[in-house]
Amino acid sequence: MxxxxxxxxxxxxxxxxxxxxxxxxxxxxxxxxxxxxxxxxxxxxxxxQIIPQYYRYTVPFDKSTNAPTQEYVVNNDGTINFVKKEQTQLEVDDQGNIDIENRPFEVTKDIVDEFIRAARSLEFPGNINPRSVLIRLEDGEPAEDVAEDYEMSAITMLNELEKAREYYAPYAAAWDKKRNEVIFLEKEPETDDSDASEEASEDISSRVNNESQTEENLSEVESDAHEEIPGIDEEADGDLLGQSDPYGNEPPEDDGEEDPY
Structure with missing residues (x-):
């Protein structure tokens, strides 16, 4: 229970x-x-297990400009960036401390979970896939069964999920401000470049072999066309009376008698 x-x-x-x-x-x-x-x-x-309904994070601000020195950015294509800004107007107090203060912010658990479920293309930190875990738990699958797939206890898995929520809390807050503009792309399946190269090489090799075979066949046809017909005596060229047999037979001997016709 x-x-x-x-x-x-x-x-x-x-x-x-x-x-x-x-x-x-x-x-x-x-x-x-x-x-x-x-x-x-x-x-x-x-x-x-006590899970907070709010996740808190801090952002350093330059008090002299009242501007953050770093930002958590969610781009419109769903990618995320952690941006550190150049600090140009820094004041130092007597103790050598820079005039920076960490200001606290918080975001609800529901928004963080929405972000994790929506972020289909992001690589998640830790030893679990938080998006998969959230969806399976929401579908009513027991935590013990989900954790078994990761070869860990249910408590360890839920702790990993909490780490992911804490990590993505500031990104979820940034996403919530412009969620209608962000489109998370599906993660592209990985392809083996070596296999693709191999297939391309085999295809090229096959085409070269076919072309070589075609050229060889054409050469044989041309050779046959120029080959001399066996049995024809080239010295008898112009013998229109056919006294030279094209099949190699000797002409009949002349018996000296005139043809009466």
């Missing part, structure tokens, strides 16, 4: 040296249909 609901951590209560009480404030709407299951877990050991 697994229960999930949104709550607010109010305070830690009193307890003995080994244990402390934690007070969670839960909206009634979050407990709808879960009270009976929660009652069954009373006085039983459970594992609780």
């Amino acid at each position: 697994t229960l999930e609901f949104n709550a607010t951590v109010r305070d830690k209560g009193l307890g003995n040296d080994d244990k402390k009480k934690i007070l969670l404030e839960v909206p009634i709407s979050e407990l709808k249909g879960k009270v009976e299951e929660l009652t069954q877990l009373t006085n039983k050991a459970v594992t609780i």
